[in-house]
Amino acid sequence: MGRLKKKGEAGAAKAYVTRSAAIKKLQCSLADFRRLCILKGIFPREPRHRKRANKGSSAPTSFYYAKDIAYLAHEPVLQKLREHKAFAKKLARALGRGEWSSAKSLEDHKPTYRLDHIIKERYPTFVDAVRDIDDALCMIFLFAALPSDGRISPSLVENCARLAAEWQLYVMHSRSLRKVFLSIKGVYYQAEVLDQTVTWLVPYQFTQSIPSDVDVRVMLTFLELYQTLLGFVFFKLYTDAGLVYPPPLDAKKDETAAGIGAFSLQDARSPPVQSSAQGSVKAVAVDGKRVSGKDVRQTIKSIQATSGPDADVDMGVSEPVEGQDEEDFVLQASSSNPQEPASLLTLQSLSAPPQSSTTKLFTPYTFWLSRETSRPIFEFLVRSFGGRIGWPITSGSGSPIEESDESITHVIIDRPLVVKENETEEERDRRQRRKYVQPQWVVDCINAGKILLEDTYAQGKTLPPHLSPFEARVDAYDPTATVDAAEASADEDEAAEDEAMEEDEEDTPEQAALKAAANARDAAALQAAELEAEAAGVDFGSFEKAAKKATRKSKKTAPQEDVAEQDMNKMMMSNKQRKLYERMKYGEKKRETEVSTEFCVELIQVMIIVLRSV
DSSP: OOOOOOSSSSSSHHEEEEHHHHHHHHOOOHHHHHHHHHHTTTTOOOSOHHHHHHTOOOOOOOOEHHHHHHTTTOOHHHHHHHHHHHHHHHHHHHHHTTTTHHHHHHHOOOOOOOHHHHHHHSSSHHHHHTOOHHHHHHHHHHHHOOOSSSSSSSHHHHHHHHHHHHHHHHHHHOOEEEEEEOSOOEEEEEEEETEEEEEEEEEEEEEOOOTTOOHHHHHHHHHHHHHHHHHHHHHHHHHHHTOOOOOOHHHHHHHOOOOOGGGGOOOOTSSEEOOOSSSSSEEEEEEEEEEEEEHHHHHHHHHHHHHHHHHOOOOOOOOTHHHHHOOOOOOOOOOOTTSOOOOOHHHHHHHOOOOOGGGTTTTOOOOOOOTOOOHHHHHHHHHHTTTTEEGGGGSSOSSSTTTTOOOOOOOOOSSSOOOOSSOOOOHHHHHSSSEEEETTHHHHHHHSSOOOSSOOOOOOOTOOOOOOOOOTTSSSTTTOOOOOOOHHHHHHHHHHHHHHHHOOOOHHHHHHHHHHHHHHOHHHHHHHHHHHHHHHTOOOOHHHHHHHHHHHHHHHHHHHOOOHHHHHHHHHHHHHHHHHHHHHHHHHHHHHHHHHHHHHHHHHHHHHHHHHHH
């Protein structure tokens, strides 16, 4: 005799556990349980049989895997949360009793936890972490644009803004940006980092507000995890690129709204600057020789003298020149096969693949931003593709060029065309040398991978449609297409058939019956065409094809009922009325099916009789 199984101790009842049972087992609050589930990536599961999983009860509840809850029971963060709960009780007691020294001592030894081990558990490899930073970047850029209030601290917003700037600096330095789309929600960016496609959304710089019905605590928990994740990812990316992380921040430039220009990229391989005891002379060692600050300034002056006005201003670390070999190994052709080219993969070639021509799209051009355009967006776009850009002082400090610079080739402007009176000869010549384009021209050039004609995007002109570059469906809306190709070809075929039938003056009885079936617009005309086809001896397949053509034509001409209006009407009904309406519709559909079935059966019987008589 087999072992008897008790109810609720095997199967789904053993594999799943309800949320209340999980909280009771972990001995934590509901808020802490939600935080743990977010940090560890545990979410509710849907059992195949809810009644079995709930031990016979049909009450609605959330289920979790019992193994996941057992996994949470050994989490170090759970222990820290329990310690924090005890700390809060002790601190409240000390403050209530007026024991200020004890309260200060407790505050100094406040329990904290780290999420480093969770990042290592959830992302075993670095590529996995890069593949999953889309949501993290969207959350970081969102909180960087939010105002600080009682629910969001200023330090949190500042940290999010710093992480956002660090990501943009890396994308600009590595030339990883590929696609851009200006939407209503914000600006969608897409970059390729380590052969992984990363897409994120940046909101526009408008005054943001936090809705009262949004649970900020849940978002802050996600943000806490994402900040730790991005810290790991950025450190690895900067280190692999040979840059110092975190990039140094100039506080004075940051106070004057310099934005990304307040950060400076530094090469990690360059020797650090050594300051003397007096602090008056600074020197570094290069190839065993001591170089002073005076020598550095003279070298910079000589470089500026040799460079022309169109030379790019290096706002970060100078990138290595293409073709520069850091290895002494010289490639030789094969002696056995001279036709085979010499090729050797090195660590440098693998870590820094050659850049395509599209990443240097704006290298020959210098842009000037007018005051109404968004500086953070277009500074990021232009510098990501090798261009130089300047802006007025009203958009922030740190502009590398002035408005009167002769090297400016394009002016990004979003104002209507106005004729300026009392224009000097110098201003007129400058305006004729430059090309004034609207902001969409920059984005469309990036998506097209080439420089488009500026005349279509000139100041004051109506812009062409701005289409999304992200994997459009085959049946997606295309404003550039006037007529659907499929419908056009079908209409042309039908028109050709109709013309061929009309050109034939002496129709046979079979052709006349088929023409009557194709032109039938109601049930009576179709029935008359059937009788004519039976008398003429037309086969059933030809008649059915002509009848389908008549049905398609009637659908095109007949007015269709608005589906959205039906849904709105159903929403206004009560539950009883909605069920009655659905039963009526079901009955009508069923009767239509029965009528069509009976009609087909009768038609088959008539055809059999006609064939037997023949």
